[in-house]
Amino acid sequence: MSARSAPKRQSAKTPALSLESKFLRLGLMSAEDFVLHLPLRYEDETQIMPIASARPGLMSQIEGEVVRSEIVLKPRRQLTAVLRDESGEIHLRWLTFYPSQQAQMTPGKRWRVRGEVRGVRHGFEMVHPKVSVAGAPLSMALTPVYPTTDGLSQASLRKAIGSALTTVDLCDTLSHTIRSRLGLMELREALQTIHSPPADLDPTSLLEHTHPAWTRIKFDELLAQQLSLAAARDQRQVRRARPLGPVVSGKQDASLTERLLASLPFALTAAQARVLQEIESDLGRSFPMYRLLQGDVGSGKTIVAALAALRAISHNAQVALMAPTELLAEQHFNKMHSWFEPLGVKVCWLAGSMPVKAKRESLEAIRSGEAKLVVGTQALIQEGVEFCALGLVIVDEQHRFGVSQRLSLSRKGEDAVRGSVAGTTLDLIPHQLTMSATPIPRTLAMTFYADLEVSSIDELPPGRTPVVTKLFASDRRMDIIAHVAQACAEGQQTYWVCPLIEESEALDLQNAVDTYAELVQALSPRRVGLVHGRLTPAEKALVMNSFRNAELDVLVATTVIEVGVDVPNASLMIIEHAERFGLAQLHQLRGRVGRGAKRSVCVLMYQTPLSMLARQRLRAMYETQDGFEIAQRDLDLRGPGELLGSRQSGLTLLKFADLAQDGGLVVVAREQAIVLRETDPQTVRKHLDRWMRGKEDYLRT
Numbered sequence: 001m002s003a004r005s006a007p008k009r010q011s012a013k014t015p016a017l018s019l020e021s022k023f024l025r026l027g028l029m030s031a032e033d034f035v036l037h038l039p040l041r042y043e044d045e046t047q048i049m050p051i052a053s054a055r056p057g058l059m060s061q062i063e064g065e066v067v068r069s070e071i072v073l074k075p076r077r078q079l080t081a082v083l084r085d086e087s088g089e090i091h092l093r094w095l096t097f098y099p100s101q102q103a104q105m106t107p108g109k110r111w112r113v114r115g116e117v118r119g120v121r122h123g124f125e126m127v128h129p130k131v132s133v134a135g136a137p138l139s140m141a142l143t144p145v146y147p148t149t150d151g152l153s154q155a156s157l158r159k160a161i162g163s164a165l166t167t168v169d170l171c172d173t174l175s176h177t178i179r180s181r182l183g184l185m186e187l188r189e190a191l192q193t194i195h196s197p198p199a200d201l202d203p204t205s206l207l208e209h210t211h212p213a214w215t216r217i218k219f220d221e222l223l224a225q226q227l228s229l230a231a232a233r234d235q236r237q238v239r240r241a242r243p244l245g246p247v248v249s250g251k252q253d254a255s256l257t258e259r260l261l262a263s264l265p266f267a268l269t270a271a272q273a274r275v276l277q278e279i280e281s282d283l284g285r286s287f288p289m290y291r292l293l294q295g296d297v298g299s300g301k302t303i304v305a306a307l308a309a310l311r312a313i314s315h316n317a318q319v320a321l322m323a324p325t326e327l328l329a330e331q332h333f334n335k336m337h338s339w340f341e342p343l344g345v346k347v348c349w350l351a352g353s354m355p356v357k358a359k360r361e362s363l364e365a366i367r368s369g370e371a372k373l374v375v376g377t378q379a380l381i382q383e384g385v386e387f388c389a390l391g392l393v394i395v396d397e398q399h400r401f402g403v404s405q406r407l408s409l410s411r412k413g414e415d416a417v418r419g420s421v422a423g424t425t426l427d428l429i430p431h432q433l434t435m436s437a438t439p440i441p442r443t444l445a446m447t448f449y450a451d452l453e454v455s456s457i458d459e460l461p462p463g464r465t466p467v468v469t470k471l472f473a474s475d476r477r478m479d480i481i482a483h484v485a486q487a488c489a490e491g492q493q494t495y496w497v498c499p500l501i502e503e504s505e506a507l508d509l510q511n512a513v514d515t516y517a518e519l520v521q522a523l524s525p526r527r528v529g530l531v532h533g534r535l536t537p538a539e540k541a542l543v544m545n546s547f548r549n550a551e552l553d554v555l556v557a558t559t560v561i562e563v564g565v566d567v568p569n570a571s572l573m574i575i576e577h578a579e580r581f582g583l584a585q586l587h588q589l590r591g592r593v594g595r596g597a598k599r600s601v602c603v604l605m606y607q608t609p610l611s612m613l614a615r616q617r618l619r620a621m622y623e624t625q626d627g628f629e630i631a632q633r634d635l636d637l638r639g640p641g642e643l644l645g646s647r648q649s650g651l652t653l654l655k656f657a658d659l660a661q662d663g664g665l666v667v668v669a670r671e672q673a674i675v676l677r678e679t680d681p682q683t684v685r686k687h688l689d690r691w692m693r694g695k696e697d698y699l700r701t
């Protein structure tokens with residue numbers, strides 16, 4: 001069959017061209033397109049359900065006798081009827097109707113009705129059910145429902161797909177050996193099952209996408225994703241970067257790293273040393289590094305980033321360090337400044353809010369190459385800053401920016417360096433290191449960040465005592481304030497985090513201001529400070545510094561302190577309305593304490609009644625402190641889009657696989673992608689052609 005002839009032949013009544021153009025709108029041209037157009041869901045018309053077992057939210061098919069019907073005028077004109085079977089009664093309702101429908105519902109007649117059951121005050125109802133003859137033969141199997149377009153009926157789609165299935169020439173991109181090793185179904189058989197489910201098949205497995213036929217489709221999709229991300233990575237390796245390999249020992253610059261390490265009051269943990277080695281080995285290559293450095297809260301990512309920066313600086317290259325907020329950027333600046341200035345390495349600050357003169361000086365130092373490390377917000381690359389020799393870009397907490405920003409950020413980084421490397425015309429790309437403080441479950445990192453290499457610091461520095469988490473209902477507020485007073489008396493410092501009120505910054509602020517006033521009064525003469533998003537960066541820095549220098553006992557804060565703030569002496573944290581925060585956010589907040597040797601406590605205050613989701617989140621916080629475990633639970637509870645903080649996270653590219661459920665498949669697909677790329681480039685091309693058509697833009701980074 002020619003690909004296009006299937007629909008034409010089967011639709012004698014409809015003008016062939018118009019049907020074809022509708023198919024075209026769905027991107028359906030070849031027989032292969034048709035068989036890969038998979039159902040969104042299924043209608044289960046294989047059984048009749050007793051009314052008594054109907055459940056709200058379920059599509060159900062019921063048969064019974066009309067016992068009453070009438071036209072009701074209020075609140076609007078509508079037709080209602082009651083249908084009865086041996087087990088009970090259900091209400092039917094039509095908001096618009098024809099006289100023939102009214103006649104259909106004459107008491108005493110028997111009908112089969114089908115629709116979604118809703119729970120209402122007087123029992124169950126169906127609105128606008130589909131009505132058919134009672135006692136007619138039941139469908140033998142589930143009926144697929146396809147994504148469609150205006151004016152294209154399900155029947156036409158089914159017919160065309162059915163016909164394509166009989167003729168399509170579909171080569172399986174997985175060999176028999178691979179399929180049997182991975183326990184996967186043959187593709188043709190999987191598609192046959194999905195499009196025309198056999199009568200004896202367990203409907204649930206198909207409806208819930210757990211049937212092996214669906215597993216095969218999900219696997220193919222994930223494999224295509226892994227293959228294309230690997231290809232994108234290869235493309236990048238064609239680009240050139242300045243190799244920043246080990247500096248020959250004995251040279252003066254080689255000692256920069258040793259001198260920094262010697263000045264620290266601690267030694268690197270084994271995990272820090274390992275990831276540093278991974279980063280340094282990337283830096284030594286002549287193509288750009290794209291590496292994600294992830295670690296749990298407080299695991300010590302900053303010093304690793306600093307040592308990576310020193311490697312670049314030892315080569316006389318410049319380093320840009322970007323953070324998503326000024327608060328965080330400034331903290332990085334202070335830390336880097338204290339580490340680097342004693343080594344004679346100039347660290348420079350650049351932010352949108354700087355006074356003009358200071359900014360001009362910074363820009364000049366960056367241009368001349370005198371500034372070796374430049375710390376700031378995104379303003380660093382947005383303001384056309386001219387670097388003299390940018391060799392490494394470090395971006396903190398980048399995943400909070402979402403995928404599209406992540407990509408544009410990396411392009412801007414490239415633009416920023418293009419042509420700016422003194423004395424060369426080479427198209428050199430800076431190396432890139434991304435830091436994330438929100439651990440991402442392995443399977444998610446493999447798909448979301450599969451274009452990056454991932455290094456994980458999976459060990460906390462020694463001497464940390466785990467944070468004790470306590471849950472208190474908000475009616476015990478007075479007890480909690482007494483607890484804070486006691487902590488102050490013992491010389492401990494406390495964060496008091498104010499509730500998050502969705503979409504209302506003004507209310508957030510008001511709340512923080514009120515709490516501040518309340519605590520100033522209740523805790524007098526203790527020193528209480530307030531920090532929130534409306535303060536200028538300078539004001540924020542002033543308050544944070546007072547807190548860091550222990551000039552404040554209590555810091556009332558909105559979530560501006562969520563990421564990265566590091567005050568090791570703070571050992572008590574109160575989070576108000578903890579039920580309103582996401583799991584990752586609570587974990588980040590809690591991570592602000594427990595950073596010193598002192599035993600720390602985090603009090604999660606909640607308002608009853610709790611939703612099921614909030615209860616699960618609070619329980620997870622109570623049960624574990626492991627960021628990777630929390631991330632996995634967050635993924636289970638909320639799904640990947642939410643977890644990554646961005647709905648347009650690129651994950652929508654996965655139409656069939658569900659990362660929360662199909663994590664195991666991701667791992668196998670990744671391994672298989674590696675093998676296939678090495679052994680069978682032709683099959684790789686075929687597989688990508690089949691599954692990734694039209695999606696390549698996402699990968700062109």
Ligand SMILES: Nc1ncnc2c1ncn2[C@@H]1O[C@H](COP(=O)(O)OP(=O)(O)OP(=O)(O)O)[C@@H](O)[C@H]1O
Nearest residue numbers: 266267268269297298299300301302437461564566
């Ligand atoms: N190997 C180590 N031994 C002891 N302390 C360390 C070690 N590495 C880092 N630290 C200290 O641990 C604290 C946390 O480090 P850092 O701020 O880098 O954490 P982080 O990974 O950035 O966490 P977060 O993302 O939560 O800010 C800092 O006070 C730092 O000086």
